[in-house]
Amino acid sequence: MVALTLKLPRHMAEALHDAGKEKDVTPGQVLRDLLAKELRRHANAKTPNRADERLVARLQRLLASDMAAASGWRDLQARLARHGYELRPAGGGLTLHRLSDGARLCKGSEIGFAYSRLVRRFGCAMPGHPHRMSHITCKRDAAAAFDLIEPF
DSSP: OOOOOOOOOHHHHHHHHHHHHHHTSOHHHHHHHHHHHHHHHHHHOOOOOOOOHHHHHHHHHHHHHHHHHOOSHHHHHHHHHHTTEEEEEETTEEEEEETTTOOEEEETGGGTOOHHHHHHHHTSOOTTOSOOOHHHHTOOOGGGGSOOOOOO
């Protein structure tokens, strides 16, 4: 063990002492446990998988008009392919990939086209996407959900 001097405000030192008493351990052990927990959390934290903002801005300018003009999933993929890109399912959404090497570039939502918005616009889920978005595509009239049973 290495000795470490730590200065704390009085109220924190008192709370640390009380926590040690409650757990029947020393204040030093309380700090070691808290620090170990925080270090584990930090080591296991997911790094954000965000695309470079300049890349996203260039992709938005390049693809926005084609994405806005697409009439369906097949049309959208054909328009993107002309530029060398494709959309792929990823989790509950979409990611944009380069056709030449399959490299992931960004999320669809990062360039302004979230999966749910495209599903609403096209009226159906992306073919092959694991999330069918039935809560968006299968809106039914509440009255149609019931069978009318007439008395004899």
